[in-house]
Amino acid sequence: MIPDSIFAKRTERMGASAIREILKVIARPGMVSLAGGIPSPQAFPMDRIAELASTVLDNHGTAALQYGTTEGYRPLREQLALYLATLGIAAEPDEITVTSGSQGLLDNVAKVTINKGDVIAVEAPTYLGALQAFTPYEPTYVEMETDDNGVIPASVREVIETHRPKFVYLVPTFQNPTGRTIPLDRRKEIASIAGETNTLVIEDDPYGQLRYSGEFVPPIKSFAPDHVVYGGSFSKVFAPGIRLGFNVAPKALREWMIKAKQGVDLHTSSFSQALATEFLRAGMMENHLPRIIELYRPRLQAMINAMVRSFPASFTWTKPEGGMFVWAVGPDGFDATEFYPVATEQYSVAYVPGTYFFAKPGTGVATMRLNFTMSDEETLAGAVETLGGAIRAFLE
Ligand SMILES: Cc1ncc(COP(=O)(O)O)c(C=O)c1O
Known part of the structure; x- marks a missing residue:
C-alpha cells in the first residue's frame, strides 16, 4: 500500500x-x-465522420499523426480565425491557441495566474468544472451576484474594486448550470468595467452556438479585446471525444499559457485538429x-x-x-x-x-x-x- x-x-x-x-x-x-x-x-455527425477522416488523410497526410506546435495546428487556426470573425472576434491565426477541450484553457489560465490566496471572481452559481480546474492552485473565491439575466454588472464592479481578483470567470451564454444568457447591454457594461479597472475576464463559451430561439448576442471579447480571454469548444457542436477547445487571449498572457501548456501535453491531438479543420472547411459548423x-x-x-x-x-x-x-x-x-x-x-x-x-x-x-x-x-x-x-x- x-x-x-x-x-x-x-x-x-x-x-x-x-x-x-x-x-x-x-x-x-x-x-x-x-x-x-x-x-x-x-x-x-456519424454519417460524415468516415468521409472527414478520409479527407484528413488525403489533405494532411502524416502531419495528422505527427507531433505539432504547442499553439495548435496552423490550418485549424486559419479556419478558426474565419469562424471567430463571424462572432465579431477579430483574431489572426497567430493569436489563437488550441487546447485539449475548453477545460484545457481553464487549467492553463489558472496555472499561469493564480498564486495561493489570490482572489478569483465567479458567478453564483458557476461551472463546477471551472472550480475543479482552479481550486488546486489554491485561490480564494468571491461570488458575484446573478439574476435572471446572469451576472449583475454592479456586482462585478463591486467585487473587482473590493477584492482585486486575478480574473473574473464568466459563462455568459446559456450558462452551465443555469442556462442564462447575459444580455447585450450588460456585456458592454462588463467590458467597460474590465477596461476601466484593467481586469482580466475569462469568457468561457462552449454553448453559444446551441441557440434554439432569440437573437445572437456578441461575445464580451468583441467589446474588450485586450482584457478578455475568449474560449470556445468543439465539444457541443461536433463531439466532445475529440477534446478540442480554442481560445483568443491577450498577447502577454497567451505567451505564458503556451509555455505552461508545453509542459503539460506538448500540444493537443494533431489528428483531432486536422479533423476539426476539415469539419470547418466542409462548412459543417453551418450545416451540421x-x-x-x-x-x-x-x-x-x-x-x-x-x-x-x-x-x-x-x-x-x-x-x-x-x-x-x-x-x-x-x-x-x-x-x-x-x-x-x-x-x-x-x-x-x-x-x-x-x-x-x-x-x-x-x-x-x-x-x-x-x-x-x-x-x-x-x-x-x-x-x-x-x-x-x-x-x-x-x-x-
Ligand atoms: C461552461 C463549461 N466550460 C467548459 C466545459 C468543458 O468542455 P470541453 O473541455 O469539453 O470543451 C464545459 C463542459 O461541460 C462547460 O460546461
Missing part, C-alpha cells in the same frame, strides 16, 4: 467527491437521468449545427412544458434560449440534496443538486440543474412529471 504521505498537499483540494458519490446512481437500470452534462450521441438544434429545441420545450404542468407553484425555473440546462429554484425549506435519494431511489429520476455549483458551501440548497439533451421528448416529459409529483409529495 502506498502511504498517504506521497500525495501532494494540493490533492486535499481536489475533492468534489460528494458529487461523484451522488452521481453514481445514474447508471442504475431504469434511471432517467436529468443529471448529465453531456451532448446526445445523436448529435454527433441545425441538426443539433432541431434535436435539442423540442427537448427543451418538452422539459419546460412538463415543468409547467407538474412542478409546484412554489418553484421557479429559467427559460433558456439555448444550451443544455434548465435551473429550478425551490422554496425556502426545500433541500435538493436531501430530496435526491428520494428522487433516485423511489422515483428513478436523477438531477444535480444545485448547491454543488456554488463556490460558497451551503448556498443554493433549494436549487437543481436539469439537463434536457440526453433523452427524447417523451422520456423527458415523463421524468419531469414524475419529478414534479415527487417534489409535491416530499414538500407535503
Whole structure:
C-alpha cells in the first residue's frame, strides 16, 4: 500500500467527491437521468465522420499523426480565425491557441495566474468544472451576484474594486448550470468595467452556438479585446471525444499559457485538429449545427412544458434560449440534496443538486440543474412529471 504521505498537499483540494458519490446512481437500470452534462450521441455527425477522416488523410497526410506546435495546428487556426470573425472576434491565426477541450484553457489560465490566496471572481452559481480546474492552485473565491439575466454588472464592479481578483470567470451564454444568457447591454457594461479597472475576464463559451430561439448576442471579447480571454469548444457542436477547445487571449498572457501548456501535453491531438479543420472547411459548423438544434429545441420545450404542468407553484425555473440546462429554484425549506435519494431511489429520476455549483458551501440548497439533451421528448416529459409529483409529495 502506498502511504498517504506521497500525495501532494494540493490533492486535499481536489475533492468534489460528494458529487461523484451522488452521481453514481445514474447508471442504475431504469434511471432517467436529468443529471448529465453531456451532448446526445445523436448529435454527433456519424454519417460524415468516415468521409472527414478520409479527407484528413488525403489533405494532411502524416502531419495528422505527427507531433505539432504547442499553439495548435496552423490550418485549424486559419479556419478558426474565419469562424471567430463571424462572432465579431477579430483574431489572426497567430493569436489563437488550441487546447485539449475548453477545460484545457481553464487549467492553463489558472496555472499561469493564480498564486495561493489570490482572489478569483465567479458567478453564483458557476461551472463546477471551472472550480475543479482552479481550486488546486489554491485561490480564494468571491461570488458575484446573478439574476435572471446572469451576472449583475454592479456586482462585478463591486467585487473587482473590493477584492482585486486575478480574473473574473464568466459563462455568459446559456450558462452551465443555469442556462442564462447575459444580455447585450450588460456585456458592454462588463467590458467597460474590465477596461476601466484593467481586469482580466475569462469568457468561457462552449454553448453559444446551441441557440434554439432569440437573437445572437456578441461575445464580451468583441467589446474588450485586450482584457478578455475568449474560449470556445468543439465539444457541443461536433463531439466532445475529440477534446478540442480554442481560445483568443491577450498577447502577454497567451505567451505564458503556451509555455505552461508545453509542459503539460506538448500540444493537443494533431489528428483531432486536422479533423476539426476539415469539419470547418466542409462548412459543417453551418450545416451540421441545425441538426443539433432541431434535436435539442423540442427537448427543451418538452422539459419546460412538463415543468409547467407538474412542478409546484412554489418553484421557479429559467427559460433558456439555448444550451443544455434548465435551473429550478425551490422554496425556502426545500433541500435538493436531501430530496435526491428520494428522487433516485423511489422515483428513478436523477438531477444535480444545485448547491454543488456554488463556490460558497451551503448556498443554493433549494436549487437543481436539469439537463434536457440526453433523452427524447417523451422520456423527458415523463421524468419531469414524475419529478414534479415527487417534489409535491416530499414538500407535503
Ligand atoms: C461552461 C463549461 N466550460 C467548459 C466545459 C468543458 O468542455 P470541453 O473541455 O469539453 O470543451 C464545459 C463542459 O461541460 C462547460 O460546461
